[in-house]
Amino acid sequence: MKSEIKRFGRGFVYAWNGILAAVQQERNFRFHLCAACYALAACWLAELSRVEWALILLCIAAVLAMELMNSAVERAVDKPDTTHWWSAGAAKDMAAGAVLITALGALVIGCCLLLPQLSKIMGRLLAMPWLGILLLAALIPAYLFIFRYHNATQKGETTNGKTDS
Numbered sequence: 200m201k202s203e204i205k206r207f208g209r210g211f212v213y214a215w216n217g218i219l220a221a222v223q224q225e226r227n228f229r230f231h232l233c234a235a236c237y238a239l240a241a242c243w244l245a246e247l248s249r250v251e252w253a254l255i256l257l258c259i260a261a262v263l264a265m266e267l268m269n270s271a272v273e274r275a276v277d278k279p280d281t282t283h284w285w286s287a288g289a290a291k292d293m294a295a296g297a298v299l300i301t302a303l304g305a306l307v308i309g310c311c312l313l314l315p316q317l318s319k320i321m322g323r324l325l326a327m328p329w330l331g332i333l334l335l336a337a338l339i340p341a342y343l344f345i346f347r348y349h350n351a352t353q354k355g356e357t358t359n360g361k362t363d364s
Contacts, residue, residue: 217267217271218267221266221267221270223348223349224270225266225270226345226346227266227269227298228263228266228267228270229344229345229348230345231262231263231266231302232263233341233344233345235259235262235263236337236341237334238255238259238309239255239259240334241309241313241320242255242312242313244319244320244323244324244330245312245313245316245319245320246316246319247312247316251312254308254312255308255309255312258304258305258308258309259305261301261304261305262298262301262302262305265297265298265301265302266298268294268297269294269295269297269298272290272291272294273291273294276290276291
């Protein structure tokens with residue numbers, strides 16, 4: 200019984216390690232994290248209802264989860280033998296398409312909820328100009344996080360610095 204609980208708990212550690220690996224090695228995952236932060240800021244400024252917040256949070260979770268699945272598929276089918284190269288490429292393309300569809304769906308839902316609140320969002324930003332400046336200034340670290348962040352161990356590289364072959 201104790202070992203089953205320990206194995207169950209270890210599963211959470213593995214999941215957390217997978218999320219950290221995505222943050223460290225996947226640019227698109229970092230982009231979606233930054234986009235989620237801006238979406239949450241817009242929701243706060245719009246003073247959405249609890250149900251609207253839940254819908255936005257569900258969309259964010261779906262996009263991040265789909266990005267994790269896409270990364271997993273890419274890793275699983277990377278560098279196939281020559282007889283499977285086409286199906287591996289198709290699997291990677293399909294996984295990327297799934298992320299795109301999920302992200303577009305989340306964007307549509309976000310627009311449906313936030314565009315009617317645009318005047319309220321702008322009013323609150325004008326009432327708190329420091330917040331608008333902060334959100335604009337946050338674009339710089341967001342850019343650096345998305346495009347310049349890297350871990351010592353990059354995708355396809357082992358801890359000794361050699362690439363997988």
